[in-house]
Amino acid sequence: MPSLRQCEADHACTHAVCFRGVLETAGIRRCAEVCAGHLVDMITALMAWAASRGLGDARVTVLAIPPVHAEPAQESVFVASMPVRGAS
Secondary structure, X not given: OOOOOEOOOOOOXXXXXXXXXXXXXXXXXXXXXXXXXXXXXXXXXXXXXXXXXXXXXXXXXXXXXXXXXXXXXXXXXXXXXXXXXXXX
């Protein structure tokens, strides 16, 4: 079902969520949902969080969330998956 939630990156942002970032590694999973304008900020924040905890085997996966007016059967679409670099 399409998302009606607002961007999580900034409480002042009123844009609809259109991307979900998922960081996964050895039993840890963190998610964030943001608008297009905050996509790079979300990826940077998730990767920095993992690197600061030495989670070098973590991956950040980005999914596109269908817009509110999309057909109900439409699901999230895979955009990219990348390893976290710079972790100790």
